[in-house]
Amino acid sequence: MTLMDRRWSLRDQFIFALCLSSIVSIGLFAYGALRNHNLEFDYLLWNLMLAWLPLLCAIRLTVVLKHKLWSSWEGLGTSLLWLILLPNSFYMISDFIHLQEVQRVDVLYDAVMFTSFIYTGVTLGFSSLYLIHLQLKRRLRARSASGWIAFTLLACSAGIYIGRDLRWNSWDVLTNPGGLLFDISDRLFHPSAYPQMFVTIISFFILLASMYGLLWRGAHLLQATGE
Numbered sequence: 001m002t003l004m005d006r007r008w009s010l011r012d013q014f015i016f017a018l019c020l021s022s023i024v025s026i027g028l029f030a031y032g033a034l035r036n037h038n039l040e041f042d043y044l045l046w047n048l049m050l051a052w053l054p055l056l057c058a059i060r061l062t063v064v065l066k067h068k069l070w071s072s073w074e075g076l077g078t079s080l081l082w083l084i085l086l087p088n089s090f091y092m093i094s095d096f097i098h099l100q101e102v103q104r105v106d107v108l109y110d111a112v113m114f115t116s117f118i119y120t121g122v123t124l125g126f127s128s129l130y131l132i133h134l135q136l137k138r139r140l141r142a143r144s145a146s147g148w149i150a151f152t153l154l155a156c157s158a159g160i161y162i163g164r165d166l167r168w169n170s171w172d173v174l175t176n177p178g179g180l181l182f183d184i185s186d187r188l189f190h191p192s193a194y195p196q197m198f199v200t201i202i203s204f205f206i207l208l209a210s211m212y213g214l215l216w217r218g219a220h221l222l223q224a225t226g227e
Contacts, residue, residue, distance in 0.1 A: 018055075018127070021120040022048060028113040036105050044095065044117045050088040050170070051121035057082035058128035065135055082128065083152065084170050087159030089125025090208055092118045094164045126215050129153075133216070150209065157204035161197055 025048060033039050061078045068075055096114055104110055129149065136145035162168050162184065172180050187194050 014127075018120065018124060021116070021123070022052075025113070025116040025120050028116050032104075032109060032113055035109075040102050040104070041098065041110070041113070044092075044114070047088065047092050047095065048117055048121055050085065051092060051124045054082055054086040054089055054128040055124050055131075057085060058131040062131055062135060070135075070139070079132075082132070083155065084173055086125060086128065086152070087156040087163065088170060089121050089128070090156050090204070091160050091163050092121035093204075093207075094160060122211070125156075126212055129212060130215065130219065149212070153208045153212065154201070154205050156208060157201045160204050161200040165196065165200065 026045065029041065029044060032041070057078055061075065061082060064072075064074050064078055070076070070079070095118060099107065099110055099114060129152065132152075133145060133149050136148055139145075140148070159170075162180075166183050168180050168183065187197055191197065
């Protein structure tokens with residue numbers, strides 16, 4: 001097996017593992033729905049589907065960049081779409097707040113189910129971010145590439161706040177840009193009136209940055225040891 005074949009094989013194995021993890025999450029949801037005789041947490045299925053989209057965009061972008069410049073309309077368009085969709089993967093972390101909203105048969109089982117969905121969603125998000133980071137490193141200095149990744153995670157943290165606290169969705173960028181811009185600008189011009197905004201954004205940024213930093217270093221360690 002050539003080195004290229006091996007790389008493709010490892011990539012396919014990882015995609016398969018992500019698919020399997022998604023199926024496990026769906027299976028846990030299905031059993032919980034049967035056990036509780038309701039579809040109370042069906043939004044987890046939708047959120048998981050949205051979490052897949054950034055990875056698909058990142059894979060598409062890596063293909064585009066093999067033949068075109070990043071500054072091409074296709075490169076920029078795919079990058080923008082990826083950036084708009086990426087917060088959906090990390091937004092799933094905030095779904096934990098729904099655990100005790102309704103009376104259920106087994107809260108502990110629900111916690112396992114939520115963790116399965118959230119872990120898969122976050123892994124999908126970080127996987128797409130890793131692919132973009134590799135592309136940035138090929139074109140920029142390591143520090144500049146890391147700076148862009150930090151900015152992306154900060155933007156995702158702001159996106160989580162916009163989604164969770166302001167109840168806006170990614171597609172509102174196209175369907176209702178005026179209302180979205182008004183809500184955001186009001187908080188930018190009067191930040192002292194929204195102290196929770198800073199708490200949410202900064203706490204998520206620290207969490208995501210530390211998690212991704214661990215993943216990035218771990219990936220480099222595996223490469224260094226030849227695993």
